[in-house]
Structure formats: C-alpha cells, structure tokens
Amino acid sequence: MELRQLRYLVTIAETGNLGRAAERLYVSQPALSQTVRALEGELGVRLFDRHPGGVSPTAVGRDVVEAARRTLAAAEGVRAAAARVLRVGFEASGAGDLTSRVRAEFARRHPEARLEPKRYDWGGEAEALRAGLVDVAFVWLPADLTGFAHEVVHREPRVVGLPENHRLAGRAGLTVMDVADEPLMWTERAPREWVDWWAVNPRPDGSAPKWGPTNDNVEEMLDQVADGVAVCFGPASMARYYTRPGLVWVPLVGAEPLRVALAWPAGSANPLVAAFVAVVRELSRP
Amino acid sequence: MELRQLRYLVTIAETGNLGRAAERLYVSQPALSQTVRALEGELGVRLFDRHPGGVSPTAVGRDVVEAARRTLAAAEGVRAAAARVLRVGFEASGAGDLTSRVRAEFARRHPEARLEPKRYDWGGEAEALRAGLVDVAFVWLPADLTGFAHEVVHREPRVVGLPENHRLAGRAGLTVMDVADEPLMWTERAPREWVDWWAVNPRPDGSAPKWGPTNDNVEEMLDQVADGVAVCFGPASMARYYTRPGLVWVPLVGAEPLRVALAWPAGSANPLVAAFVAVVRELSRP
DNA sequence: GCCGGGCGATAAGCGGCGCTTATGATCGCA
DNA sequence: TGCGATCATAAGCGCCGCTTATCGCCCGGC
Numbered sequence: 001m002e003l004r005q006l007r008y009l010v011t012i013a014e015t016g017n018l019g020r021a022a023e024r025l026y027v028s029q030p031a032l033s034q035t036v037r038a039l040e041g042e043l044g045v046r047l048f049d050r051h052p053g054g055v056s057p058t059a060v061g062r063d064v065v066e067a068a069r070r071t072l073a074a075a076e077g078v079r080a081a082a083a084r085v086l087r088v089g090f091e092a093s094g095a096g097d098l099t100s101r102v103r104a105e106f107a108r109r110h111p112e113a114r115l116e117p118k119r120y121d122w123g124g125e126a127e128a129l130r131a132g133l134v135d136v137a138f139v140w141l142p143a144d145l146t147g148f149a150h151e152v153v154h155r156e157p158r159v160v161g162l163p164e165n166h167r168l169a170g171r172a173g174l175t176v177m178d179v180a181d182e183p184l185m186w187t188e189r190a191p192r193e194w195v196d197w198w199a200v201n202p203r204p205d206g207s208a209p210k211w212g213p214t215n216d217n218v219e220e221m222l223d224q225v226a227d228g229v230a231v232c233f234g235p236a237s238m239a240r241y242y243t244r245p246g247l248v249w250v251p252l253v254g255a256e257p258l259r260v261a262l263a264w265p266a267g268s269a270n271p272l273v274a275a276f277v278a279v280v281r282e283l284s285r286p
Numbered sequence: 287m288e289l290r291q292l293r294y295l296v297t298i299a300e301t302g303n304l305g306r307a308a309e310r311l312y313v314s315q316p317a318l319s320q321t322v323r324a325l326e327g328e329l330g331v332r333l334f335d336r337h338p339g340g341v342s343p344t345a346v347g348r349d350v351v352e353a354a355r356r357t358l359a360a361a362e363g364v365r366a367a368a369a370r371v372l373r374v375g376f377e378a379s380g381a382g383d384l385t386s387r388v389r390a391e392f393a394r395r396h397p398e399a400r401l402e403p404k405r406y407d408w409g410g411e412a413e414a415l416r417a418g419l420v421d422v423a424f425v426w427l428p429a430d431l432t433g434f435a436h437e438v439v440h441r442e443p444r445v446v447g448l449p450e451n452h453r454l455a456g457r458a459g460l461t462v463m464d465v466a467d468e469p470l471m472w473t474e475r476a477p478r479e480w481v482d483w484w485a486v487n488p489r490p491d492g493s494a495p496k497w498g499p500t501n502d503n504v505e506e507m508l509d510q511v512a513d514g515v516a517v518c519f520g521p522a523s524m525a526r527y528y529t530r531p532g533l534v535w536v537p538l539v540g541a542e543p544l545r546v547a548l549a550w551p552a553g554s555a556n557p558l559v560a561a562f563v564a565v566v567r568e569l570s571r572p
Numbered sequence: 573g574c575c576g577g578g579c580g581a582t583a584a585g586c587g588g589c590g591c592t593t594a595t596g597a598t599c600g601c602a
Numbered sequence: 603t604g605c606g607a608t609c610a611t612a613a614g615c616g617c618c619g620c621t622t623a624t625c626g627c628c629c630g631g632c
Binding site for chain 3: 304305316318320323339
C-alpha cells in the first residue's frame with residue numbers, strides 16, 4: 001500500500017468514474033484500473049462495483065476510502081511538521097482577544113513555527129476540522145465535536161447589532177424580547193442547533209424568532225444589518241473586530257454567553273497542535 | 287512523499303543508524319541514504335544530523351518522524367477498514383459484563399466485522415492505545431487520556447482479595463483501614479497515580495499503605511494472594527472473572543468505585559471505531 | 573602517527589513496476 | 603442493431619529505486 005494508491009482511491013470515489021478521475025489525476029484510465037485491482041488484491045476485498053456508467057464503492061470500499069482520506073490527512077501532517085505550520089480555524093471574531101494573545105505567545109515560544117489562521121463561514125470551522133483542512137480550531141458552541149478532543153477556552157457576552165437609526169440603537173442594553181419583533185439575520189450554512197442557539201429559539205415565552213434574511217458570513221450579515229433590513233446577534237468581540245458605517249452594537253442582556261471551544265483531532269500528526277493547545281490552555285486560565 | 291519513505295524514516299530514527307535500519311528493512315544502506323536525501327529535499331528541511339557513529343534526528347526531524355508514525359498508523363487503519371477488524375484493548379476484567387454485552391450487540395449489528403480483544407498488563411491498555419496497538423480501549427481510571435476522545439462508560443465497586451484462611455476472609459465487607467496492616471500487592475508497571483488510587487493512598491487517616499510484593503498482571507497478583515503473601519484490591523467483576531483455589535473476595539466498603547472509560551484516538555481511520563463507540567455508549571446508558 | 577573499522581555518501585548499472593497507447597468486452601440506449 | 607459510454611486487458615517503454623562497488627571521513631587502538 002502506498003499513498004499514491006490512496007490518493008487515486010479517494011479521487012475515484014469522489015468522481016465515481018475512472019475516466020474523470022484519471023483526468024483529475026493527470027494519469028491514464030488504465031493506470032487507475034490497475035491500481036484498484038492491485039489494492040483490492042492486497043486488501044483482499046472488492047472495493048468498487050463496476051457498472052457501465054462508472055464505479056461505486058462497496059460497503060467496505062466506503063470505509064476504506066474514508067480511512068484512506070484520514071491517512072492522506074495524516075501525511076499532510078508530516079508536511080506540516082516539516083514546514084512548522086499550524087492551520088488554525090475560526091469564524092468571524094473567533095475567540096476574541098484570546099486569539100491575538102495566543103498568537104503572540106505562541107510566536108514567542110516557537111519562533112520557527114508559522115501560524116496560518118484560516119477563517120470560515122458560519123459553522124464552517126467545525127466542518128474544516130472534520131475535513132482535515134485545519135489542525136486545530138476555535139469552535140463556536142454549540143457544535144458537534146464528537147470524536148475530537150476539545151475544551152471550552154473562552155466565553156463572552158452577546159450583543160445585538162442594529163442599524164444606527166434604529167429606535168433601540170441608543171439603549172444601554174436589550175433583552176431578546178426587546179427585539180422580538182425585528183427580523184433577525186440567520187444562516188442556512190450552520191447546523192440547525194447553532195442557528196437556534198444564536199436566535200435564542202424558542203424565546204423565554206415560548207415564541208419563535210421572527211426570521212429575517214439569510215447570510216453566509218459576518219460581512220454579509222453586517223452589510224445587511226447596516227442597510228437596515230434586519231438585526232443580528234453576535235459575540236461582544238464582534239463589536240470590536242468588525243465595524244460598519246451605519247451599524248451600532250448594544251449589549252444583549254439575560255442571554256447566555258457564547259462559549260468557544262478549542263478543538264483538535266486527538267493524536268494529530270502535527271506536533272505543533274499540542275504546543276498550541278498548551279498555550280491556549282494557559283492563557284485562558286486566569 | 288510515499289509510505290515507503292515514511293516507513294524507512296521511522297526505522298532509521300529507531301535504529302539511529304542507516305546500516306542497521308537497512309538490515310531491518312531488507313534493503314541496502316544506500317537506498318536509505320537516498321530516501322533520506324529525497325525526503326529532505328521534498329520537505330525542505332534537514333531531518334537527520336549525520337555523524338560518524340550514526341544519524342540523529344534534528345528537532346524538526348523528531349516531529350516529522352512522529353508525524354510519520356501517525357501516518358503509518360492511519361495506513362494500518364486502511365487495512366483494518368478492509369479487514370473489518372477492531373482491536374479492543376482492556377486489562378484484567380475490563381469493563382466487567384459490559385464488555386460481553388457490547389461484544390454480543392456489536393457482533394449482531396456488524397456480522398461482517400471481527401473484534402480482536404487484546405488484554406494488557408496493569409495500565410498497559412492506555413499505553414497500547416497511545417502506541418496505536420489497539421483502535422479503542424476500555425481504560426481503568428485514573429489514566430492520562432489527554433489527546434484521546436474518551437468517556438466514562440462503566441463503574442463498579444471494589445473488592446478485597448484475601449487468602450481463604452485469612453482471619454478477615456469471612457467478613458461481609460471490609461474498609462481500607464480493616465486491611466491497613468496487611469501487605470498490599472502493587473505494580474511497577476502502571477503510573478504512580480494509578481497505583482495510589484488502587485491502594486487508596488493516602489488513607490483516610492493520612493497514613494500510607496503497607497506495600498507488599500509487586501506483580502505485573504492479574505494472574506501473578508492472584509497467585510500471590512492465594513499463596514497468602516499479601517492482599518489485593520480489584521473491581522467487583524474481577525471476583526466473577528478470575529478465581530483461584532485458596533482465594534476469596536470481600537466487598538471493599540467506603541472506597542470510591544472503579545471508573546472505566548472507553549477511549550479512542552479521535553478521527554481514527556478505522557470506521558468500526560465509531561460503530562463500537564456507539565454500541566458501548568448505548569449499552570452503558572441505562 | 574598510522575592504520576583499520578565503521579559510518580554515511582556517491583557512482584554506475586540494472587530491473588521491476590507503473591505508466592503509456594491501443595484495443596477489447598460489456599452494457600445501456602436510441 | 604449499432605453507437606457511445608464505461609471499465610478491462612495487452613504490450614511496450616522509461617523512470618526510479620534498488621543493487622553492488624567504492625570513496626571519504628572520523629575515530630580509536632596500538
């Protein structure tokens with residue numbers, strides 16, 4: 001078994017077609033035919049069912065492909081270990097100022113290492129983690145982190161984003177019910193649970209939020225709020241990290257704060273992960 | 287980068303010597319020389335310092351080798367996925383009858399899969415997990431499980447093992463202090479923390495246990511207890527899974543029960559891990 | 573101080589294997 | 603029934619990773 005074979009395998013599974021896979025891999029179709037046969041022989045199981053129209057993985061094949069994906073991710077970890085890069089996933093304002101404090105301290109301790117902060121859209125940091133696109137991530141809870149090592153490292157109160165000419169814009173604080181009648185921004189990207197948590201759904205009185213337009217990320221959300229079409233909720237740090245002309249932030253009172261977890265695949269191949277976790281753990285302790 | 291190269295790398299790091307590594311790998315020494323150079327070129331860093339007497343990994347090299355190890359373990363996961371085997375680590379009586387219930391239910395749901403229970407000596411199941419020798423393990427707590435996904439799935443009261451002719455052998459229950467004067471079996475294999483927890487050290491009154499002979503595993507321990515040279519502590523299931531002529535078990539009262547965690551490397555390449563975890567989680571819920 | 577042994581690096585040649593192109597076999601579909 | 607997909611097979615070839623042979627280096631022993 002070689003990584004080349006696993007790379008081929010994954011691409012074949014993704015395209016479901018030897019021809020197209022060959023194209024994407026810059027090899028000829030028989031090369032893949034041959035590789036599949038070799039792997040099937042070595043592993044002793046049929047991995048794909050062939051039919052005119054393409055190939056589809058068998059039950060075992062699906063699992064093998066998934067295992068192959070993880071192996072390739074681990075191999076990427078070898079590269080990362082050599083390059084001393086650590087890809088850190090987050091969304092929007094991440095873990096607030098903890099993020100920058102961690103970055104500074106990590107750089108101090110590991111001057112040879114390079115952090116690569118990678119921002120994702122709503123709920124995307126958890127997906128990225130799962131897909132092996134990042135080595136570690138600051139994940140906004142709630143999120144499904146089963147199968148990942150994680151710990152809550154940060155919490156911050158929430159705020160309400162309003163157009164500056166909104167009748168409530170001058171208030172010192174707002175409750176969820178204060179803005180119950182305002183259309184609320186939401187997203188189709190993140191899991192249901194995530195959206196409901198942010199929207200405080202159901203409300204204390206059992207009612208549902210008044211859903212407004214959807215958006216895919218902070219910028220889109222804030223643009224629309226500044227345009228006056230809706231209001232939004234966010235963590236306090238969002239007020240410090242993102243501004244928009246025509247947008248004001250007011251503390252949201254009586255709602256539970258955002259909890260941010262640091263999550264990473266246990267047993268990650270990238271040794272910087274452990275170092276990063278240690279720094280975050282230390283700085284989040286006070 | 288190919289698995290072959292990573293295999294070579296790890297062996298070279300283990301032997302610290304190209305010649306001996308070549309021997310173990312059934313290739314010639316220049317082949318390794320060449321592989322190291324190729325990898326160093328591809329990764330853009332020096333991995334080993336060469337000196338007369340052998341090679342030693344650089345700082346980066348150490349990390350790369352570690353990442354390579356994980357990658358090879360992941361590749362083993364591909365084999366496991368194909369073979370549908372799940373290696374389950376445990377020690378002694380493991381998680382008691384939960385173990386057998388899980389095995390039955392797992393076999394029912396995944397008839398094509400094969401469980402490979404692997405028993406380890408005291409504290410060895412956690413090491414085995416770390417070394418990638420098992421895919422999942424029932425770990426007796428306390429244990430260091432940082433970096434692993436884990437959850438407590440089982441608890442059971444403790445018992446005292448005594449020679450049958452011991453003056454306390456007929457009692458319905460014993461406290462730690464009742465046997466404070468008896469030499470207590472212990473082991474040098476497990477971490478300090480583990481040994482102290484089992485020995486209830488320090489005792490409620492602040493005193494230390496009276497340490498008796500050491501042993502490496504259940505059989506040795508029970509043999510010695512049956513011989514009358516010491517007493518031992520164990521989980522209740524040990525009384526049901528192991529018997530010895532001349533040995534009796536008495537409940538240990540007033541001591542906290544054993545907690546058993548199911549632990550696995552998050553993001554394991556073996557898909558059966560998730561299936562197994564699901565079964566255990568379900569059966570341990572009642 | 574010199575020589576021998578052990579180490580890794582280099583050189584040159586060779587052979588396997590994984591690629592290529594060309595073609596065959598099979599099925600679905602019009 | 604023939605066409606256009608698909609994957610499988612065949613045959614040839616070239617790369618690359620192996621081998622053996624040798625070198626250069628450092629050290630330790632006498």
